[in-house]
Amino acid sequence: MDGRGTTSEDLTARTRIRDAALLEFAEHGVRGATIRGIAAAARVSVGLVQHHFGTKEQLREACDAHALETIRRTKQRAFDEGMGDPGFMAMAVEVALPIQRYMARALVDGSPAAAQLFDDAVAFTEELLASGAPGMGTPNTSDLHAYAAVMTGMNVGLMVLHEHLSRALGADTLSREGYRRLALAILDINDDRLMSPEIVAHARAALQQLPAAGTGGGSDAE
Template identity: 65%
Template sequence: MGEDAPEETTWVRIRDAALAQFAEHGERGATIRGIAKAAEVSPALVQHYFGTKESLRQACDEYAIEVFRRAEHEALDGGMGDPGFMAVAMRAGVAIRRYLARVLVDGSPRAAALFDDAVALNKELLQRDDPGMSKPTTDDLHAYSAVMMGMGFGLVVLHEHMSRVLGADTLSPAGYRRLALAALDVHMDVLLSEELAEQARASLKDLPDDET
């Protein structure tokens, strides 16, 4: 059935099947045979397009970061205020979020590279002059970007706990909607007074570099 499909369609179907298999079984548990079965093609065809499982995993990583990059740019270019864009982005991102939830706890060099790429992209976007967005006031933009990505990806990695306490799968559209709305509230609220924030900042800067 899948063997007669157009090349591009087959390639994409194999990659998408691999995303799901890596998300469910991890890099070690996922197999060429299992990916081929999920994509409804032969293992030989998977190897024809991608060669090895390593190459297939790399293609999935590249796709994940590209989807993330495109979504970030489109969101800041007006998509965030467009219900149509938000609906499409939410549906398209479910598979990517499931994949990232597994990849980011694998401890592989690829996971590290993917996170580093995301931090670099976020740092780049924070320096743009986009309507509706303010530039950060931090004097350590790299750390600021890293913390933002850590918080965002942390919600993905902790999706089982988040889903349990929210009563809905946060990797599904319904659960993600509630999670994203709460995240927007967190970004909008200013919980600390300026005075308290300055006191905390001064205390942190006075901390010694070691425990002695």
């Protein structure tokens, strides 16, 4: 028992309930998941779920907080140890994939944690790009924040669209098999430069000259 009167059995039950809730929320969404279903998945009584978490909304908040902390911790480890470390990759797949499944559903259903996750991911990515890391080049951009935000959006989009990507790839992208194929494709895309420097330069110049709405360049109201 700790100083707050919490036993190790309490902590084990609480963790088991939370982990079961992550899977139930990921599968059915917050609206579809029930306290009874979560209790059954965790192999505990409904009363014990309510004892530890109170309402379903409070349980969802606990899952949100756990998901955010897990992702932050995983990203920090990637920053500290490098993504090329086999031990890190094994840990990331084991720990992050269930969390990604939960967050994918949260992003679709709408969740304060999902919004916070996106904002945190943009900030973390921008910091990483600005400070540099072993094996990473300096982004060729005059708007690092937009660069980081769009990069984050592309990565988050893979989570949201995991059902469609899984169908296209023939394997669940939130499983080891599907994730491996997805991640290898991401590496290939990041390693390739499909457009020539001339095309990029012309497109950039055209976009920079694109007038903003209300500056004489036409508008949707015309």
